[in-house]
Amino acid sequence: MKSTIQIVFFVLYFSFTMNSIHVLSGSSKSKSFSYILSCGASGSDGTDADGRKWSPDIKFLASSGNSETATAQFQDPSLPSTVPYMNVRIFRSTSSYKFSVSPKTRLWLRLHFYPSNYNNLDPSMAYFSVIANGFTLLKNFSASITAKALTLAYIAREFSLTPVESGDLNVTITPSTEQSGSYAFINGIEVIPMPDIFKKPAVLVEYSDQFVDVQSSSLQTMFRINIGGQSIAPNNDSGLTRTWYDDSPYLFGAAIGVTSEVGKNVRIQYSKDVTEDIAPLNVYSTARTMGPDPKVNKNYNLTWVFQVDANFTYVVRLHFCEYQVTKINQRVFDVFVNNQTAESGADVIGWAGSQGIPVYKDYAAYVTDQSGDDEIWVALHPTVSMKPEYYDAILNGLEVFKVNDTDANLAGPNPVPSEMLVNAEAAEKEFSPSASRVGPLLGGVAGGLTGCVLVVAVFVFVNKKNNVGKDCKMGNWLPLYGNSHTSTSKSTISGKSNTDSHLSSLAAGLCRHFSLWEIKHGTKNFDESQVIGLGGFGKVYRGTIDGGTNVAIKRSNPSSEQGVYEFQTEIEMLSKLRHRHLVSLIGFCEEDGEMILVYYYMANGTLREHLYKSNKHPLSWKQRLEICIGAARGLHYLHTGARYTIIHRDVKTTNILLDENWVAKVSDFGLSKTGPNLNQGHVSTMVKGSFGYLDPEYFRRQQLTEKSDVYSFGVVLFEVLCARPALNANLPKEQASLADWAGHCQRKGTLHEIIDPHLRGKINPECLKKFADTAEKCVSNHGIDRPSMGDVLWNLEFSLQLEKNPGMVVAAEKKANKA
Structure with a gap:
């Protein structure tokens, strides 16, 4: 069953270096001209969080119509910087920008929007279209609706335009005539020459004898993903200022494979066909594979799912680079796009000729709304018939581009907000009938969000794989490294300046x-x-x-x-x-x-108040599982996804908060510590935390590791299952510590006797076993015996699948064991 994925785009500004990798060939650089404009800005250039300079837009206005400039009245905290988002140019009638560009040069055109309150204008009244040299990029577009539906504070759209013949690029913005009182606005425009990265036609899946001529088409970048690695900021993209995002939000299913990065003994070598213009070195230096167990691999697909606009053709570009195997037929796999075979018997070494040589493949697929689907699925599976040495698959990077239709159109519809979001907004208005809801709405929209931008229109997340069928479709947010420059007016403490x-x-x-x-x-x-x-x-x-x-x-x-x-x-x-x-x-x-x-504000308070000592209605088992999965994702991100390992050091049910949609959020970072480096393995520090959740090894040795968080989270899991405090001095001594007592009952097979009475008989036995085994391993006395938070997350997601589809999952396990 396909999961519904909301589209979201977020921006990560941080550096990712691979000192052990050597580049052996260069690439063509962007030509001399480029325009990076902060619309509505005045005076000198402004600098964004990435160090890029943005110039005022006034001298590029060919016809300004009835335009005005303004400054946003509300600065969302997730903005990476005030430039270009706090200034805006507003249009009351059709207006155009004109740029002088080199003839016959393909262009990146990026448009930035921050739907806020400008000059007391209602952002929900901004509907407009954008046309560039005859191509319709946006039509009746509402940045406000898009931001609200996708839980974004600000958005950006990236387009790749066919080579300009005349030497001029005209970008025309027109307020919509379909809504009375509409106006148009824009915060930033980028026009950047791009190299010829679309040299070959893309094979149309299901029709191997048909091709899509990408080179002569205009495109919209929908997704640009660094598989198995961290996000790559624009300043690390070979001068092309592309952003490559982490792939984890798009993975489907509980089996998500393993990630890796190139070793010191392997050099990535560009070729004449693949230069850094195709993708930066860091893309080819990390990968996701299926894992070491051939029995497991033969029984699942490594799958990514992306939400797109229906009734368009899409080009899916897959980036490959083998740095683990060295010979043909060691790793051979099939590639599927929307359940159609795009490539049978893919062998990266066979394509590249040797280890460490990047290659890419383009496949095209048409997405129709006849079946009600608006998704692209990319799946990999070992080619069992070839009997390779390893039953495995590999992928390093992925891009999805929308191709213009026969009417020179790239515009899709405005997204539809989820029913739950609409209800939450209505409830908020009823609770606080303020005259102006613009600031609060945007604040709420950005609240669970985190710095998101998008190099692509509508980018994605939400409920990806594990939240199939939920009404609340939200996503995993990634970090924002950059300054949100607001007023730092005088502040004092204890009477000091x-x-x-x-x-x-x-x-x-x-x-x-x-x-x-x-x-x-x-x-x-x-x-x-x-x-x-x-x-x-x-x-x-x-x-x-x-x-x-x-x-x-x-x-x-x-x-x-x-x-x-x-x-x-x-x-x-x-x-x-x-x-x-x-x-x-x-x-x-x-x-x-x-x-x-x-x-x-987290409307549903702490997790603990929904477990015991409260008159609130008890949570269902499925709700508890999903909350645990959410908290595990947050902790897993702290341990592995941030720039540095971060150890929370105070994981407990009062520090897991629940928003209005019951989405779990880890809170209270006052005791957090930056984790050890590769040469240490632990951080020596004073013992701090909460009794009942405190890692006994950390307490004894005063050596903190991420496994200390795993122990605390294991206590949380038992607390969720048993609905009792981590410590209860009123109980007999052997039962006072939940971690000790629950672990003892689990080993004796009597855990079912101490679980929350509201849950007895309501949990699938296989799910309960998997959940309890995971919790027991988490509270092992020695850190080396505890799983990583990534393993904990995988086990919890698998537990949820067992709860939802017990027969299907158990059958798959038996089949795998027989194989």
């Missing part, structure tokens, strides 16, 4: 600064009726900002010395991390001795 602030200037510039007046106004002067929680740092208040956006405001206890450390760590960690399953920090206040943190 801001030069004595507890925050470095870098940390202070990474997120929004609130005045103490704003905080007091939003909390009714810290009224006790607004208190929603109390922790070691201090009280947590429910409040509002920007005219109605609900937030959680954590105010430090002035007598807490530890609060200073937590305040620094929380800001410096969370301002750099953006992930769907990590709580989103909006900003901070540091005035008059106050240390205050502002987060997006």
Whole structure:
């Protein structure tokens, strides 16, 4: 059953270096001209978080119509920088930009939109079209609807336009005539010459004798993915400023294979057919394969799923580079695109001639809406008939391009917000009937989000593989490394000037600064009726900002010395991390001795309050599983997906928060530590954490590793299953510690006797066994015996599949064992 994937695009700005790899050949560089424009800006050039300079757009306006400039009234915290998103040019009638370009040169055209409140205009009234040299790129486009439906704060669309014959590129923007009072706006435009990367026609899958002439077509970049590796920022893309994203949000199913990177003894060597213009070195230096077990591999497909617009042809470009095997017929596999065989018996060594040589293949497929599908599936499976040495498959990179139709059109429809999102918005309006909901809406839209941009229109996530059939389709958010420059007005603490602030200037510039007046106004002067929680740092208040956006405001206890450390760590960690399953920090206040943190409000509170000592309706087993999976994704990202390994150090059910859609978000990073480097294996540090969840090995040796988080999470798993505290001094000594008692019952086969009564008889036995085995391994006394968080995540996802489809999954396991 295909999962429904929402499209999302997010931007990661961080460097990914591979010092052990040697480049043996160069590539052609972009030609001299390029235009990077901040629309509506005035004066000198502005610089974005990636160090790129953006110039004002005024001198490129061929016909400005009735245009005006403005500055956004609300700065979403997920913006990577104010440039180009805080300035805008607004059009009331048809207007055009004109660029002088080299004739017969293919172009990247990137359009940036931040649907915010400008000059009191309602962003939901902005509907418009964009045409470039006769190609319709956007039609009746609503950036507001797109942002809301895809939970984006800002979006970007990237197009590859056919070579211009005249030497001029004209980009025309027209407010829609279909909606009364429509206007158009744009925040940024990039026009960049691109090399000829579409030299060959793409084979049309299912019709091997038919081809799609990509070279003479205009395209929209839909997805650009670095398989098995981290995202690659524009400044690491050979001068072409493309962004390559992590592939994990698009993987389908519980079996997601394994990732790897090239070893020191292998050199990646470009060839005359494949240069760095095709893809940067880092794409070919990482890969995802199916894993070491041939029995398992023969019984599943390694699959990625992408949501697209129906009734268009798409070109799927797959990038390959073998750096593990050296001979023909060692690894041979089939490639499927939308369940059609695109390539039978793919052998990368056979294509390339030797190890370490990149190759790519283009396949085309037409997506129709007749079947109700608007997805592209890419799947790999070992070619069993060839009897290769290894039953395995490999992929290094993937791109999906939409091809213009016969009407020179690339425009798709505006996405439709999910029913749950519409209901949540309606409930929010009913709860807080503010006159202007624009700021709150965008704040909420960006709340679970994290810095997202898109080099592509609508990019994706949500509920990918494991959330099949859920109403709430959200995605895994990745980190944002860059500055969201907001006001850093004077702040004081303990009567000191801001030069004595507890925050470095870098940390202070990474997120929004609130005045103490704003905080007091939003909390009714810290009224006790607004208190929603109390922790070691201090009280947590429910409040509002920007005219109605609900937030959680954590105010430090002035007598807490530890609060200073937590305040620094929380800001410096969370301002750099953006992930769907990590709580989103909006900003901070540091005035008059106050240390205050502002987060997006989590409507359903903590996980613990839904488990015990509460009059709330108990969660179903499926809900609990999905919450555990979400939290595991957040922790797995901290351990492996961020720029540095991050150990949370205080994983517990009160630090797992639930938003209005029951999406789990890991919170409270005040005790977090940057993890060990490759030469250490652990961090020597004072023991901190919460009793009942504390890793006994860490407690004994004061050596912290990511396996300490795994232990704590194992306690959380038992807490979710048994609905009792991690420590209960009122119970007999042997039962006081949940980790010890549940582990003992699991080993004796009596765990079913202590699980939550609300769950007894309602859990599939195979699912319960897998879940309990995972929890037991997590709380092993020695870290070396515990699984990684990635393994924990895989096991939980598999548990969910067992719960949903017990017969199918068990049958597949038996079949694999027989093989």
